[in-house]
Amino acid sequence: MTSLYDTLGRPLSYHGEHQQSTSVPLSDTAGSTAVLGRGGYGSGELSRTDSEYQDEPSNVAGSLAGPSSAADRPSKAQSSLIDPFPLSGPRDDTVSLPSTAVSGSVVPSHHTESRQLAPGRGTIITTDTSSVERDTDETRPVGAGSSESSTTVRPASSDKYLDTNETGNGNEKGNTQDLGELSEKQLRQAGMIATTTAGAGMAARGMLAQSGQREPRGWQEVEVEPKYHLFHPAIRKQRHLAIKKGAILFLFITLLLWACLSFFWGSTYLLENNFHRLTVNYISFDTDPESFLTPAITTAANAQNALPGSEAHMTWIVKDPADYPDGLQDVYMDIKAQRCWAAVVVNANATTAWRNALQTGDSSYDPTGAVGVYYSSARFYQVTLLYVDAILKQNLQTPLSTARGNAYKSFVTTAQSNTTALTLAQAVPQAIGSVFGYTIFDYPNIGNNQWGSAAPMEASLIYFVIFAFYIAMFGGIGRNKSGLTAKLTLPAMLGLRVGWPLIAYFIMSLWQTCVVAAFKVPLTNVLGSGGFPALWMLNYVTIISGGFAMETVLAIVGPPFLPFFLMPWIIINITSSFFPIELMPVFYRFLRWTPFINNIMAYKIIAFGTDLTHRIGLHFGIIFGVIGVELIGFPAAVIYERWKTDKAKIQQLKQKAENETRAENA
Numbered sequence: 001m002t003s004l005y006d007t008l009g010r011p012l013s014y015h016g017e018h019q020q021s022t023s024v025p026l027s028d029t030a031g032s033t034a035v036l037g038r039g040g041y042g043s044g045e046l047s048r049t050d051s052e053y054q055d056e057p058s059n060v061a062g063s064l065a066g067p068s069s070a071a072d073r074p075s076k077a078q079s080s081l082i083d084p085f086p087l088s089g090p091r092d093d094t095v096s097l098p099s100t101a102v103s104g105s106v107v108p109s110h111h112t113e114s115r116q117l118a119p120g121r122g123t124i125i126t127t128d129t130s131s132v133e134r135d136t137d138e139t140r141p142v143g144a145g146s147s148e149s150s151t152t153v154r155p156a157s158s159d160k161y162l163d164t165n166e167t168g169n170g171n172e173k174g175n176t177q178d179l180g181e182l183s184e185k186q187l188r189q190a191g192m193i194a195t196t197t198a199g200a201g202m203a204a205r206g207m208l209a210q211s212g213q214r215e216p217r218g219w220q221e222v223e224v225e226p227k228y229h230l231f232h233p234a235i236r237k238q239r240h241l242a243i244k245k246g247a248i249l250f251l252f253i254t255l256l257l258w259a260c261l262s263f264f265w266g267s268t269y270l271l272e273n274n275f276h277r278l279t280v281n282y283i284s285f286d287t288d289p290e291s292f293l294t295p296a297i298t299t300a301a302n303a304q305n306a307l308p309g310s311e312a313h314m315t316w317i318v319k320d321p322a323d324y325p326d327g328l329q330d331v332y333m334d335i336k337a338q339r340c341w342a343a344v345v346v347n348a349n350a351t352t353a354w355r356n357a358l359q360t361g362d363s364s365y366d367p368t369g370a371v372g373v374y375y376s377s378a379r380f381y382q383v384t385l386l387y388v389d390a391i392l393k394q395n396l397q398t399p400l401s402t403a404r405g406n407a408y409k410s411f412v413t414t415a416q417s418n419t420t421a422l423t424l425a426q427a428v429p430q431a432i433g434s435v436f437g438y439t440i441f442d443y444p445n446i447g448n449n450q451w452g453s454a455a456p457m458e459a460s461l462i463y464f465v466i467f468a469f470y471i472a473m474f475g476g477i478g479r480n481k482s483g484l485t486a487k488l489t490l491p492a493m494l495g496l497r498v499g500w501p502l503i504a505y506f507i508m509s510l511w512q513t514c515v516v517a518a519f520k521v522p523l524t525n526v527l528g529s530g531g532f533p534a535l536w537m538l539n540y541v542t543i544i545s546g547g548f549a550m551e552t553v554l555a556i557v558g559p560p561f562l563p564f565f566l567m568p569w570i571i572i573n574i575t576s577s578f579f580p581i582e583l584m585p586v587f588y589r590f591l592r593w594t595p596f597i598n599n600i601m602a603y604k605i606i607a608f609g610t611d612l613t614h615r616i617g618l619h620f621g622i623i624f625g626v627i628g629v630e631l632i633g634f635p636a637a638v639i640y641e642r643w644k645t646d647k648a649k650i651q652q653l654k655q656k657a658e659n660e661t662r663a664e665n666a
Helices: 004-008 050-055 184-192 197-210 233-266 272-277 293-305 328-336 350-360 381-417 420-425 429-433 451-457 460-482 490-518 528-557 559-578 586-593 595-608 615-665
Strands: 024-027 033-036 100-102 105-107 109-117 124-132 148-154 162-164 170-172 279-284 315-318 342-346 371-375 438-442
Touching (some): 233 559, 272 381, 293 315, 293 381, 328 342, 328 371, 350 381, 350 420, 371 381, 381 420, 381 438, 451 490, 451 595, 460 490, 460 528, 460 559, 460 595, 490 615, 528 559, 528 595, 528 615, 559 586, 586 615, 595 615
Parallel strands (some): 279 315, 279 342
Antiparallel strands (some): 024 033, 109 124, 124 148, 162 170, 342 371
16 A cells, blocks of 8 residues: 555655755646746656546545546646745735545535735735535535635744643644654645645645644755855955954063063062162170170171172171170061061170180080071071072171181180190190081071972962952853843942852862961961961952952953953062062062062961061051952942943944934835
């Protein structure tokens, strides 16, 4: 038995290529000819003979039956087939469909269809008038009997109206079948009102459109813009525009690179020429009137102060021992309070201890106990260990050599009149060989197992700015994509722009503090159990000060230009903390107000006690001052952003209205 698909032609959802612009004549034995327009399903001339009509079975359940005789076949006027989907322009078409014999009964049908393209979005209005008469005894004339008139508005294929059936599956309105597919019932109905295979397919398409479903897949044309190679003449204008914009961007990046890197390297370019700004306190507690060390070191200190600034040297300040009633404890407080970078102390009885060792043969004499050198490497280990330590050792070589020579002359003079002096001196060879030396006291310092604490003093704060950049950038993208930017009021927008970063910064600063503690940074030496929360809050306010600057600039210049602020902001902050500001040119003094340097100075107090404890509040206060300035500028920037956005929308609407007016006038 022939299937319905074999009789009616291929289904409408057939995935093969549709004919784009092919007119195929269809003819039958009565001489009628139909032209399938754009999208027709025929590929050649189709003709049917009387024998073909007679050979077709009349069983509706299995196949479609044609007329039993030539008289029953449709006339030329009745079998005119047209494209049911005109591409453009209003048109009135009439389709007369032939009568069909079903199960021995003749069912004459008259189908008149008038369709035109309605105004609007490509809507097709179809007026369908048909009458079907059934009689078991005789065949009624065509057009007699009851009639049914209906008007259907079929939306264009681009308009999709989805409905939900009882099972929750989304289908197009009016049908639960898959889009573009015909059921067996629809195919039978199509065959009952059309005698030719192509006519059945076209009628089925018309029924599909009237039932609210979309047109078959592949019906709409899709034009792909042609592609060209890079130097094709057709894209000359676009190529020149891209080169122009790329050149401007490259020039801007070049200028930014020169400015940022010059700013950073300029801070260290004359580093050694500024070492005279680092001070050394010199205190002599040796009260012996015939001291060998005090005059020698004093002379060397004055010689260092007389050097020009172009030579690397430190400034020595000779202190009165009366200013240090507690002795070495007061010297240590000078280092801790950062009143000086180093201190050189001639210990009490340094000369007397040497003489007593020679006179008594005391083998326990230690020449290095004569002079003490004090500094704190934790204050700025990049400077203290690399420069201060080396300069002090070099400065002490000459005065110690002078003191040894004078002491040796004194011993030789005494030995000439005292024969036992040489015998006793043999028991104290260090008193003859070294005579005087020095001991370095580095406190507070960074222990051998604590060098993980060096990272927060240098590059770790860069990640604060980078993370703040991510939060600002992706926060702005999220607001724009979600539509909140256009829908929130100004107070609500300010609350969101301030509240969201504060929550994110709070959590991120906690993670950073946990990483510091995990690498054995000593957070309990100074503040005890309060060291961890103190460092957490310090990191929190630091990332706020760095992040609110990002949010402010984002509101002013927008996401495309925010990265150009990221580099200068990082360079400015890292420059302030890489070397002491005392060693930089005067131009860089403003860096004392940047967040990084104050974070690092407070961190060193919490971890190592490099300064007086109460000065932690000073550094917190400076960072809060930076945040206060940003909170003044940030709302102004958001107001400017809202004004700029509204102005752009108004101009866009005006331009659209002008374009529509020009189109109407044209």
